[in-house]
Amino acid sequence: xxxxxxxxxxxxxxxxxxxxxxxxxxxxxxxxxxxxxxxxxxxxxxxxxxxxxxxxxxxxxxxxxxxxxxxxxxxxxxxxxxxxxxxxxxxxxxxxxxxxxxxxxxxxxxxxxxxxxxxxxxxxxxxxxxxxxxxxxxxxxxxxxxxxxxxxxxxxxxxxxxxxxxxxxxxxxxxxxxxxxxxxxxxxxxxxxxxxxxxxxxxxxxxxxxxxxxxxxxxxxxxxxxxxxxxxxxxxxxxxxxxxxxxxxxxxxxxxxxxxxxxxxxxxxxxxxxxxxxxxxxxxxxxxxxxxxxxxxxxxxxxxxxxxxxxxxxxxxxxxxxxxxxxxxxxxxxxxxxxxxxxxxxxxxxxxxxxxxx
Amino acid sequence: xxxxxxxxxxxxxxxxxxxxxxxxxxxxxxxxxxxxxxxxxxxxxxxxxxxxxxxxxxxxxxxxxxxxxxxxxxxxxxxxxxxxxxxxxxxxxxxxxxxxxxxxxxxxxxxxxxxxxxxxxxxxxxxxxxxxxxxxxxxxxxxxxxxxxxxxxxxxxxxxxxxxxxxxxxxxxxxxxxxxxxxxxxxxxxxxxxxxxxxxxxxxxxxxxxxxxxxxxxxxxxxxxxxxxxxxxxxxxxxxxxxxxxxxxxxxxxxxxxxxxxxxxxxxxxxxxxxxxxxxxxxxxxxxxxxxxxxxxxxxxxxxxxxxxxxxxxxxxxxxxxxxxxxxxxxxxxxxxxxxxxxxxxxxxxxxxxxxxx
Numbered sequence: 001x002x003x004x005x006x007x008x009x010x011x012x013x014x015x016x017x018x019x020x021x022x023x024x025x026x027x028x029x030x031x032x033x034x035x036x037x038x039x040x041x042x043x044x045x046x047x048x049x050x051x052x053x054x055x056x057x058x059x060x061x062x063x064x065x066x067x068x069x070x071x072x073x074x075x076x077x078x079x080x081x082x083x084x085x086x087x088x089x090x091x092x093x094x095x096x097x098x099x100x101x102x103x104x105x106x107x108x109x110x111x112x113x114x115x116x117x118x119x120x121x122x123x124x125x126x127x128x129x130x131x132x133x134x135x136x137x138x139x140x141x142x143x144x145x146x147x148x149x150x151x152x153x154x155x156x157x158x159x160x161x162x163x164x165x166x167x168x169x170x171x172x173x174x175x176x177x178x179x180x181x182x183x184x185x186x187x188x189x190x191x192x193x194x195x196x197x198x199x200x201x202x203x204x205x206x207x208x209x210x211x212x213x214x215x216x217x218x219x220x221x222x223x224x225x226x227x228x229x230x231x232x233x234x235x236x237x238x239x240x241x242x243x244x245x246x247x248x249x250x251x252x253x254x255x256x257x258x259x260x261x262x263x264x265x266x267x268x269x270x271x272x273x274x275x276x277x278x279x280x281x282x283x284x285x286x287x288x289x290x291x292x293x294x295x296x297x298x299x300x301x302x303x304x305x306x307x308x309x310x311x312x313x314x315x316x317x318x319x320x321x322x323x324x325x326x327x328x329x330x331x332x333x334x335x336x337x338x339x340x341x342x343x344x345x346x347x348x349x350x351x352x353x354x355x356x357x358x
Numbered sequence: 359x360x361x362x363x364x365x366x367x368x369x370x371x372x373x374x375x376x377x378x379x380x381x382x383x384x385x386x387x388x389x390x391x392x393x394x395x396x397x398x399x400x401x402x403x404x405x406x407x408x409x410x411x412x413x414x415x416x417x418x419x420x421x422x423x424x425x426x427x428x429x430x431x432x433x434x435x436x437x438x439x440x441x442x443x444x445x446x447x448x449x450x451x452x453x454x455x456x457x458x459x460x461x462x463x464x465x466x467x468x469x470x471x472x473x474x475x476x477x478x479x480x481x482x483x484x485x486x487x488x489x490x491x492x493x494x495x496x497x498x499x500x501x502x503x504x505x506x507x508x509x510x511x512x513x514x515x516x517x518x519x520x521x522x523x524x525x526x527x528x529x530x531x532x533x534x535x536x537x538x539x540x541x542x543x544x545x546x547x548x549x550x551x552x553x554x555x556x557x558x559x560x561x562x563x564x565x566x567x568x569x570x571x572x573x574x575x576x577x578x579x580x581x582x583x584x585x586x587x588x589x590x591x592x593x594x595x596x597x598x599x600x601x602x603x604x605x606x607x608x609x610x611x612x613x614x615x616x617x618x619x620x621x622x623x624x625x626x627x628x629x630x631x632x633x634x635x636x637x638x639x640x641x642x643x644x645x646x647x648x649x650x651x652x653x654x655x656x657x658x659x660x661x662x663x664x665x666x667x668x669x670x671x672x673x674x675x676x677x678x679x680x681x682x683x684x685x686x687x688x689x690x691x692x693x694x695x696x697x698x699x700x701x702x703x704x705x706x707x708x709x710x711x712x713x714x715x716x
Binding site for chain 1: 541576577580582600601602603608609610613616617619624625626627629632636
């Protein structure tokens with residue numbers, strides 16, 4: 001890492017491309033003047049916008065690209081058409097060749113993950129990457145992973161995610177031993193969660209220096225902030241994330257409709273406006289925008305595709321922190337003595353790359 | 359079914375037992391005077407409470423039992439100690455022998471499901487039961503299943519749940535062809551959701567008379583009310599349900615805290631109180647209390663263990679509707695021409711009882 005944090009941006013990614021990415025980068029730059037940017041995308045459009053963003057212009061280098069990965073491209077399609085030539089691939093590639101410390105894209109998740117895996121490869125000892133997000137909770141925020149990189153997980157995958165998520169939580173929350181919970185359902189003795197139970201046994205037994213294993217948590221524990229890190233496989237993690245987003249929106253909509261139904265309520269709303277603004281601020285999805293790809297040989301951040309400049313700036317902020325506070329070497333350190341499933345517990349060790357057959 | 363709807367109550371179930379169950383039954387009775395109750399539990403306690411509930415007393419028969427399934431009993435433990443003798447088992451057994459049309463319990467879910475499966479058995483053609491709940495949405499309510507009966511699901515399981523959930527939705531929403539969506543995650547081409555894809559193909563191909571297949575839905579579609587019935591396997595269904603409950607509570611807590619922070623906001627709150635009450639009413643978990651066990655030879659309703667009398671009454675109401683509008687024969691009719699996975703699509707048919715190996 002150089003003295004500046006060098007961030008490669010897929011300028012063409014997301015629903016709004018350069019119109020959001022560049023103003024977003026400008027905002028992040030005001031917060032972190034030690035960022036330098038590599039801007040991959042349509043040179044004409046970029047130069048046009050940079051003319052109005054002199055601070056960003058001074059901190060950036062533009063690398064023209066001519067292929068854009070679309071939001072609805074399938075990963076295989078994106079790889080076929082965009083490999084080596086798209087703004088998304090090139091931003092990731094800058095990380096691989098050491099010209100950037102981190103890549104940020106608001107492009108489509110599947111394509112970004114596919115390109116990141118193919119180009120950066122997974123870290124030694126880690127069989128596959130995960131996507132971690134910051135989840136607003138009653139106590140602040142928690143790290144939740146995997147929110148959609150892979151479906152299904154062996155016990156060892158879950159354990160590895162616990163180690164990686166804890167490494168990220170150490171940076172974000174600045175605590176030495178973040179608490180970790182495994183997401184489970186509160187029905188005893190039903191079959192099919194052997195992986196979760198085996199992972200729990202390994203984590204409890206190992207008493208890893210990098211994390212404090214809490215035990216099982218249920219869906220409602222995520223929002224309570226019961227633990228710093230919630231670990232689950234990608235299908236239920238993604239369902240949980242989307243369901244929570246939907247519910248928060250639903251409650252806000254109910255409230256708005258209820259207030260609009262009477263004049264008295266509207267007056268009350270005006271008086272309580274400060275409280276409502278605080279609520280809006282608290283629930284602002286832009287503030288926790290930025291999925292962190294964990295387990296790759298490089299830092300890649302996924303921003304929401306539909307976000308605005310403020311939201312994109314948050315994703316850049318997260319990338320900045322992950323680089324500045326050395327996510328990769330923290331994960332490496334954590335993996336050196338990662339808990340092994342089936343070793344402590346006396347069972348046959350699972351292969352790292354063992355796939356869930358369902 | 360007799361002219362009255364005969365409901366068997368596990369009076370000892372739930373966190374509060376008779377103190378909630380009996381007043382709850384009384385409330386349901388005022389709404390449905392054509393219910394007759396069988397009350398299974400501690401005779402002394404029941405008679406004591408009935409002395410103050412004369413209407414319920416007149417519509418009930420008490421059957422003394424001496425064993426209580428505890429809220430933290432494991433299913434196997436509950437079966438060992440409570441089979442044939444517990445209030446829970448006896449209430450279910452009343453359905454089996456035809457003395458009741460439906461059983462309602464606020465006891466622990468795992469034990470109730472285990473006893474219901476062992477005693478009532480699954481319906482012909484259905485390999486395993488599911489738990490369906492009513493989920494409040496922006497448009498009203500939706501049926502969501504499975505919220506925790508089984509983990510993992512084959513494509514045929516998902517299809518069968520679609521048929522059963524649609525049968526329930528026809529009753530609850532009074533519409534002929536409820537729309538059905540399969541819960542999925544919006545990441546293309548990642549492995550592991552073959553079951554969901556195969557189920558989708560079978561449902562689309564079959565064009566079943568009892569349901570209108572909508573397609574995939576994501577987590578945030580549940581709260582939007584995109585479809586009448588959301589189908590998923592029990593692990594993610596349970597995670598989604600608990601996560602939504604947690605998020606709704608979290609938002610309400612934020613709002614309360616924000617309002618209490620300033621005098622002006624408190625005054626505003628007083629003026630807008632009507633709106634807040636409407637919101638509270640809308641989010642009241644008691645109103646959608648009652649998990650319906652689908653796929654058994656009998657109707658069994660699970661109430662939340664910690665609910666109050668009003669909430670328990672909702673669970674009784676749901677049981678009443680399921681009996682009055684003939685859930686079982688509707689499911690049977692739907693299963694007669696259920697879509698078969700792999701038949702329409704030209705693949706080898708799956709066995710009904712095929713287990714997901716993960």
